[in-house]
Amino acid sequence: MSARIRVVSLVPSLTEAVAVTAPGLLVGATDWCSHPADLDLVRIGGTKNPDIAAITALRPDLVIANEEENRAPDLAALRAAGTEVLVTEVRTLDQAFRELDRTLRACGVADRPRWLDEAEEAWAAVDAPGEPPTAVVPIWRRPWMVLGRDTFAGDLLARLGVRQLYADHADRYPRIPLDELRAAGADLVVLPDEPYRFTADDGPEAFPGIAVALVSGRHLTWYGPSLAQAPRVLGRELRAALR
Template sequence: MKVISMVPSWTETLLCAGVNVVGRTRFCLHPKDKAANAKNVGGTKDISWEKVRDLQADFLLLDREENTKEMAENSPIENLVSHIREIEDIPPFLTTLGERLQNDLLLNYSDRWQKVAERKITSRSLANIPGIKEWITPLKDTCEQFVYLIWRDPWMCVSSNTFIGSVFHHLGLSGYHWSNEEKYPQIDVNDFDRNKTLLLCSTEPYPFHRKKDILKELGFSCAIIDGEPYSWFGYRSLLFLEENGS
């Protein structure tokens, strides 16, 4: 079967499982050697329906948070839509995909995700957060919480009621994660105690690694963290949690 995937996480997962992905977004980067063979049909919020029709795929793969409602409503071909809010949402959807595509590897991924979801969670310290790429300023002994930043000007962060928050929970770090009712709230970093708060600056979507001097001047404990294993909810985050899970 031929699939067009407009979800970078699913594109990587399908390609790793040997699925024939014929169309993708311009943000579908992994795995590089295989993703390059699929035709770019747009972005996560925009799509060329002409290119979709030309590919004659069996179905279009979307996600409720990654893509727009209009993409599902206007699709000229069958579409399958995921809604991944937490780790527990992944196994059943992978089972659906595996059965739809008759793919044993996807079913295997589903079983492995289920084991991750059922794993007993133990706590870990802020000093042992997996995925840290670089400490911009040292971790203070007085730190009691962290804020996961995804944007600057304005400052925006990720709350605990997201897939990223679910990953931190399964890593034993939920007790430290600053929470808000909004999933991706705009914040003022000056509202946080500089002695008690660690700023985790994600590698995506904002290029924090280019703003190290600005981050140092803020006066917080601060680190650059690899955002992909925390937000790419398919095969990439599975390997990450299997390696680093509690």
């Protein structure tokens, strides 16, 4: 590793990636950065409402962010304050691997971490079933929102053999009324436990008569060290629902 730099992360996935790979680089992270569990950093607010003054007070050499998770005005304010900001875009698994490598190199990490190789190997070994089940994938309720086109989580599910009914929707996260979701003809409803914390009670209550897979939101939506376990974890959860 080159000279140690000071990094603030505005993205939980990137926080975990940097913390696992190069402990000691991070000096600040958001309130939502929950992994690793023993992370002891200055908290600088949420992903959508970071405390710009608190970030600049940490004198970071680099702030790492994401075009979807963070707001452009906040990133512009950081740049205006003289802070370097690296913005990632992650909408596919392949893109996630490239952006993780780019981010770690920007943080001064010279050697590719083993977990990143393991994640690529794990996904390369995925053998999706021949006849994919059709699914709706809610990510929020009140109002109901589902995965649409061009999403990282949607790409992971497609690689695991799940065909989203709203994958070709004009919106990336469309709002769909519950009665329409129920009538969509899905074989499966995939309920992650984040960003909305869906529970086992939500499936039977909202989608009677349809198979429901309650899945790990972290393994479905985070792009970091969890990617190495994601095919196994998500595959097991999906298979259990379809038995």
